[in-house]
Amino acid sequence: MVDVSDRMLVAQAAAGSEHAFRALYAAYVKPVYWIAHRLLQDTSDAEDVTQETFVVAWRKLPSLELASDSLLPWLSTICRFQAANRMRARRRDREHTGAVADENLPDTINVEQQIIDAEVAERILREVEGLSPLDREIFVLCASGGYAYQAAADELGVPHGVVRNRLSRIRTRMRSAIGETT
Structure with missing residues (x-):
């Protein structure tokens, strides 16, 4: 006042x-x-x-x-x-x-690439659905949400190493899923 x-x-x-x-x-x-x-x-x-x-x-x-x-x-x-x-x-x-x-978008649409991209996205979604609840949360926070390991660990109430190790396994699993389509 x-x-x-x-x-x-x-x-x-x-x-x-x-x-x-x-x-x-x-x-x-x-x-x-x-x-x-x-x-x-x-x-x-x-x-x-x-x-x-x-x-x-x-x-x-x-x-x-x-x-x-x-x-x-x-x-x-x-x-x-x-x-x-x-x-x-x-x-x-x-x-x-x-x-x-x-203005930077191409004039033509590559239908084949769209189908491949849709298949890759579908495989990733299936893999995410197959993850444990904790792994799914880690994937959502780190891969989709951009969280750093420590921020995700704090959010989930787990140690930093748990997030780091599980995310490494999740990424390997996702690479395998994507590799199967290409």
């Missing part, structure tokens, strides 16, 4: 005091960061949006008439707008990247 001294800091910062603005930054950087992180679900983007929020705040402070004792509602509004801008930029990037990827 902002008290009278914070109102004075806002007035001093609006007049150009970097010291006062640094004090406001120190008081509000964490709440603004967590708002940005909640909205964006990405640490790097949240850090960028937090910095952008304070850059905008610095520029707009001279025209600010603080309506309450707290600066946080104003900063959170700026943060939400900056996060929305970041999300729109992400969407544009995905659309642009998708368009570039579409």
Whole structure:
């Protein structure tokens, strides 16, 4: 909660005091960061949006008439707008990247390759179904989910070596299944 001294800091910062603005930054950087992180679900983007929020705040402070004792509602509004801008930029990037990827697609479809790929996928699924429940979880976490050995071990409550050894056997089994189709 902002008290009278914070109102004075806002007035001093609006007049150009970097010291006062640094004090406001120190008081509000964490709440603004967590708002940005909640909205964006990405640490790097949240850090960028937090910095952008304070850059905008610095520029707009001279025209600010603080309506309450707290600066946080104003900063959170700026943060939400900056996060929305970041999300729109992400969407544009995905659309642009998708368009570039579409341009790289071949003009013809290799039906034979699709059949082979479908057969390989079917063999892998059958092999996964034949795994023990623990091995199936390890496969899903490590091969499909991209978990590191230790992260999978922590998730499953087993030692690191168990994940490493079982995953090695699972991979050998999958290679054998794939090798039978080629």
